[in-house]
Amino acid sequence: MLRTAVWFVYFASYLVAVLPKLWKAKRLKQKDINDYHDYIHITAKNWSSRLIKLAGGTVHVNGAANIPKDEPVLFVANHQGNFDIPVLLAHTGRKIGFISKMEVKKIPLIRAWMEHLDCVFIDRKNRRQAIGALLEGAEKLEGGRSLIIFPEGTRSKGGPVNTFKKGSFKMAEKSKATIVPVAIDGTYTMMEANENHIITPGEVQVTFLEPIRIHQYDANVKSEELASASEAAIAGKLAGLHPDAESAE
Template identity: 45%
Template sequence: MSVQEDKQVIKSARTFSYLFGYLPVAATNLAKFKKRKAGMSQQDYSRLIHSEPQKWASGIMKRTGSQVEVSGLEHLPEGPVLFVSNHEGNFDIPVLLSSIPKPFGFISKEEVKKFPIIPSYMEEMNCVFLDRTDRRSAFKSVTDTIEKLREGHSILIFPEGTRSKGQGLKEFKAGFMRIAKDAAVPVVPIAIEGTSRIMEDNNNQIRPARVTVQVLEPVTPEQLESAGVKAAQVVRDRIEQALDTIQ
């Protein structure tokens, strides 16, 4: 094994050790947060809950040695939004949790519930769980997401459905447009590039990478309505154009 390969193995071990080693601390803090919930506004509690995953995600990214460049945070509006991002790699969620100051939940695979502690946090973050093998679960995930947005929570969705692993932007499943239109919230497109170089490109070993996150101008409910059946393509085009600008 070469020196470079040795470094990759060590970096991978440190990253995954932190990923799961932080869970006892997170569990203790979650119990404290829940006790404070009754005396807090929804907005303040969301910020409090978001602070812990943000620390966790920042710690993970630090251990990968990656450089994350974020732009467009000035585009974040007040109130609930549907974040719509391309999905390049497994590190998309840690990158976005550590980069986006606005609290949000996200749609996640049902299998995540098998992990300790993490699902409890995700429920408090207003994440939505999806069983892709069950049509009823897919329908419920849509209605649950709409309900959470109407309640004032922001949600992140990856409309490609699966990771592109750096192989170019895939087609967007149009179902996310129903969520945005029924909830009457803005869509905030996010273009993320470089996460696949952290792990997927390296046989699942961790390497430092340059990652860029671009928060794009919101697409208002009125603009979505005006675009009609082309609304999903409008959002995808904005993300694609942003990705094309990366050098």
């Protein structure tokens, strides 16, 4: 319980303590856009790393060489738990934003940092807004920004990978950005396995899989095909990590 109390106190107090960093970020944005993005990236990465360390998490990264250099990337990851986000912020080595549900935008300090990270908020209940958000995401990719999506739409909490929703892949279809599937395993053990309110140490495996380059597909490739290919790659990797569980089924 002590670990959990320390973690949540740090999480909340840090958001308040770094208010001066938000003001500095606003000033940097007006002066030098490159310094601004570097500052936001380093701040988010350091905070995420501390959250993982305080929780007692150990992250093992594989396949980092599969991340293309000098081009925007759409990272497509399965979603086991809340720790997926700090794990990816700390270990992609990229200045990245997320496609996030609209509800998160209602949390003031979280919203401020997510806006600086170039996150895109999507309202699944509002089709027009959702389409606009996906177009915004495509524009960010076309402009050189990298993004992360969790196309399951909800946390699996260690269960089988849920069917990937094809809508998220409209961004790749439109922008032609390279997709890097990311298989995440173990984050749910740090929170969701404990009814979401007890933080426990956990071993996490993050594997960046072979990139899916849009130009290697037919020129008229559809989001359904991209969703299916990404889901198959991630589910296959996770099955390989737990062969005993698969054979038990």
